Amino acid sequence: MRRLTATVLMTAGLVAGAARAEPAPLMTVLLKPSAMTAPADGHVDVTVTVPGMDVAAGQPLFVLPTMAPNMPSPQPRTDLSVTDADGAVPLVTGQTGDAPWTSSRRVHGEVVARYRLPIDNARGSGPPINLRIDGASFSTPGRMLVAIPQSGAAYRVAIRWDVSAMGPGAVGVTGYGDGDVEIPAGPPGRLATTMFAGGRFSREPALAQGGFSALWGGEPPFDPRPLMQWTGRLHGWMSRFFKDEVEPPYRVILRSNPQNPGGGVAMTQSFAVGYGEGTDPEALKSILGHEMTHTWTAIEPLGKWWSEGNAVYYQELLPWRAGQITTEQYLAGVNRTAMRYYANTRKHTPEAEVADQFWDDTRVRLMPYDRGALYFAVLNGQIVRASGGRRSVDDLVRTMMMRFRGGEEITEAKWLEVLRAELGEAGPATHRAMMSGQLVLPASGDYGPCFRRVVRKARVFEPGYDLRATASDKVVRGLVAGSEAEAAGLRDGDRIVAAPFGDSMQHDHARVVTVEVTRGDQPLSFTYLPRGEWVDVYQWERTAVPETSCR
Numbered sequence: 001m002r003r004l005t006a007t008v009l010m011t012a013g014l015v016a017g018a019a020r021a022e023p024a025p026l027m028t029v030l031l032k033p034s035a036m037t038a039p040a041d042g043h044v045d046v047t048v049t050v051p052g053m054d055v056a057a058g059q060p061l062f063v064l065p066t067m068a069p070n071m072p073s074p075q076p077r078t079d080l081s082v083t084d085a086d087g088a089v090p091l092v093t094g095q096t097g098d099a100p101w102t103s104s105r106r107v108h109g110e111v112v113a114r115y116r117l118p119i120d121n122a123r124g125s126g127p128p129i130n131l132r133i134d135g136a137s138f139s140t141p142g143r144m145l146v147a148i149p150q151s152g153a154a155y156r157v158a159i160r161w162d163v164s165a166m167g168p169g170a171v172g173v174t175g176y177g178d179g180d181v182e183i184p185a186g187p188p189g190r191l192a193t194t195m196f197a198g199g200r201f202s203r204e205p206a207l208a209q210g211g212f213s214a215l216w217g218g219e220p221p222f223d224p225r226p227l228m229q230w231t232g233r234l235h236g237w238m239s240r241f242f243k244d245e246v247e248p249p250y251r252v253i254l255r256s257n258p259q260n261p262g263g264g265v266a267m268t269q270s271f272a273v274g275y276g277e278g279t280d281p282e283a284l285k286s287i288l289g290h291e292m293t294h295t296w297t298a299i300e301p302l303g304k305w306w307s308e309g310n311a312v313y314y315q316e317l318l319p320w321r322a323g324q325i326t327t328e329q330y331l332a333g334v335n336r337t338a339m340r341y342y343a344n345t346r347k348h349t350p351e352a353e354v355a356d357q358f359w360d361d362t363r364v365r366l367m368p369y370d371r372g373a374l375y376f377a378v379l380n381g382q383i384v385r386a387s388g389g390r391r392s393v394d395d396l397v398r399t400m401m402m403r404f405r406g407g408e409e410i411t412e413a414k415w416l417e418v419l420r421a422e423l424g425e426a427g428p429a430t431h432r433a434m435m436s437g438q439l440v441l442p443a444s445g446d447y448g449p450c451f452r453r454v455v456r457k458a459r460v461f462e463p464g465y466d467l468r469a470t471a472s473d474k475v476v477r478g479l480v481a482g483s484e485a486e487a488a489g490l491r492d493g494d495r496i497v498a499a500p501f502g503d504s505m506q507h508d509h510a511r512v513v514t515v516e517v518t519r520g521d522q523p524l525s526f527t528y529l530p531r532g533e534w535v536d537v538y539q540w541e542r543t544a545v546p547e548t549s550c551r
């Protein structure tokens, strides 16, 4: 889940950045869903109209994936046609498969792509990211729905819905709001990273008036209303905290997902939750806090240490300050992050090396999240002390966002200037130390007077082999001598079938992993605790300071 989360957020910052672009051509996406009458009986007709294209023969026209992780069969498309100023466009690729659509001739002028996407829930994937029918509704990330033009140009986008076939009360919704919407100029790829849903829904609040709204077409095994009311209150509070004059749209779409219940996928101004039997709505609060923070603070050019670092820093801090979680819940969140970081054997990886290893090793992938969050805590402590309590890191984050929203190009050098103005040379020094991989350690009182730092013993997260060297061809390499993996029987040369080293495993010290391999022709599986040597880890505990002085 986290993997997808990170993927789709790469473009989240573009939404805010789009507002400053020059007037751009208007591309139109028309969506006409059928009635959704059964889990395999529905379709969506899509028409994408793009003005002013000029694409040479053989060059990519559109991209529309047909596969998502764990889908048993590709998403078909039927009735595909593309026309341009010269009439029907002869497609070479595009009728099937994931390859970019290409034509045997130059394509120019207004280009119109039409196609139908039949929906069958049996094509369900693990993460909630394919087309799916729930009740009398469908939902999907734009990635599987909208053919994205590859011209490289920026477009304003009109999203138009024709839900007349879906019956009375039907509505079309995206992360950009309800019904027909027009979004400012920006790269068309952002349509891939927001949720689309159409049909008849239960909603919370029942009437969306901009801002927050949650929707579900099916019947979750729990009542989503309390969690969604919680989320809506937090969204409003965060809008004010981040000084938004208008609460931006945010849509949470709940879908059934028998393959991977409880998983969430963050999209632009939207969030998809897959529910199943046994889904714990409480467990979704941190991730909702995290993903909504991105709506305001994502500044993609600064890098993951910024966007993920401040999202983890704020994911429990803001719900706590808003009075929406208890002090104990907040402290548990702080300690979860600290535990993962201090028990991470890759914690000295320089930030500049993270991107290269991001998908290969969960330990490296979480560096910008965990180290980034602790870095913001360190900065906050420094700023609070230097200002005698008058200022905090919130002021600096808000400054950067205001400048970004105002259209300014934001660079790391500008962040260093802001730090220098606030803290003198100590500010940039703290930043450079974090970026270079030096240990990031908040002072005992950096989370406020109600918490103090303590040292505990914990075992480092140790998968038992080299995740990175194994990533490309799934052949186990670098087995760690004396590791739990070795003791369980895993060997170099085993071929991985499944090795579910999810990101959440790193802070869950009791969680065992089952690695499935083949050795020769023989299928084998090894279950072990992915933990290595004992080390000191920093945690925080509650002081005797009364609750009223905490937040």
Ligand SMILES: [Zn+2]
Pocket (backbone or CB within 6 Å): 005, 006, 009, 290, 291, 294, 307, 308, 311
């Ligand atoms: Zn994130």
